[in-house]
Structure formats: structure tokens, C-alpha cells
Amino acid sequence: MTDVTATNAGAPPVHAVRAATDGAMRALGRGVAALTRPGDVILLSGSLGAGKTTFTQGLGEGLGVRGSVTSPTFVISRIHPSLTGGPDLVHVDAYRLGGADEIDDIDLDTTLADSVTVVEWGEGVAEGLSEDRLEIAIERHPDDTRTVRLRPVGGRWAGTEMPGGGAGLG
Secondary structure: OEEEEEOOOOOOEEEEEEEOOHHHHHHHHHHHHOOOOOOOEEEEEEOOOOOHHHHHHHHHHHHOEOOOOOOOOOOOEEEEOEOOOOOEEEEEEOOOOOOHHHHHOOOHHHOHHHEEEEEEOOOOOOHHHOOOEEEEEEEEOOOOOEEEEEEEEOHHHOOOOOOOOOOOOO
């Protein structure tokens, strides 16, 4: 399922994708990786266990980065260097951060321009990192399927076709 809807007049469209399995979440992450470039910011939101880290694992696979992508909850931020000459993946978990001012304390500005930065639990905390970002909200259903809403924000993402219509996600 892929559905494109606008939430408010003039607002960017929200692309809703159904991901039936963990493999589908990783495939969606790989699809988003194909669209990214250095300086991109992706904010992930969703309840505990929704699939934020699973999505980021696929993103890391798609970017060709070194290291196993795991939740950085206790270290706050991990850098996964590129093995392919592409951008590094900076994986941040903002769950334990108290607000936007605390995200400044982890010095993301030193890596932001040259990396793809993903912030789990980023809603309401990390929007200030970039005017251009991809906001991804994940809703996990009782049958373990997920509805993933991808919302491009800013000129960088304007007109970008979001992944998710292909095989393996439904």
C-alpha cells in the first residue's frame, strides 16, 4: 500500500507505506538510502518497538556503512563510516534527551554537512538541525505490520519520489 495525502493546504504530501515484516522495514530503509546525500537529516518517531532501528539498519545497508547498526540509546550517538566512499551514517537516539538544547550538546554540527544523520525519537527535539529533512513516523499495529508515513520537509526533498511502492513491502 502506498498512499499520498497532504495533511494541510500547502503542506508537503505524506507518503503512507505498509511494511508487513522486519525485512520490509529494512527494504524501506535501503530505498530511502538511495535518495540520500551528505547533509541529509532524517527524523524517526514511533512507539517503543515500532521499527525505528530496524529501518535504520536498512538505511545503513543501503549506504554501505561499517558496523552493525544497533540502537544507540545508551551512547546517544554512533557514527558508522562509509565503506563505499559515500556519506557516513550518524545514528542518534534522542529518547533520553530533555529537549532541543541538549541535542546541541552532542556536537552534531561537526558531522552534519558530510553525513546522513538519523535521529530516533527526533520529533519535537531535532527539527532545528535542518530546514530540509525527512520526517518518518512509524505506527506498529497489533498484527506486527507497520504503517510508515514519510513526510518530506523543505526544498531539498521537494518532488522526491518516496520509496515503498515496490515488492517486498506489502
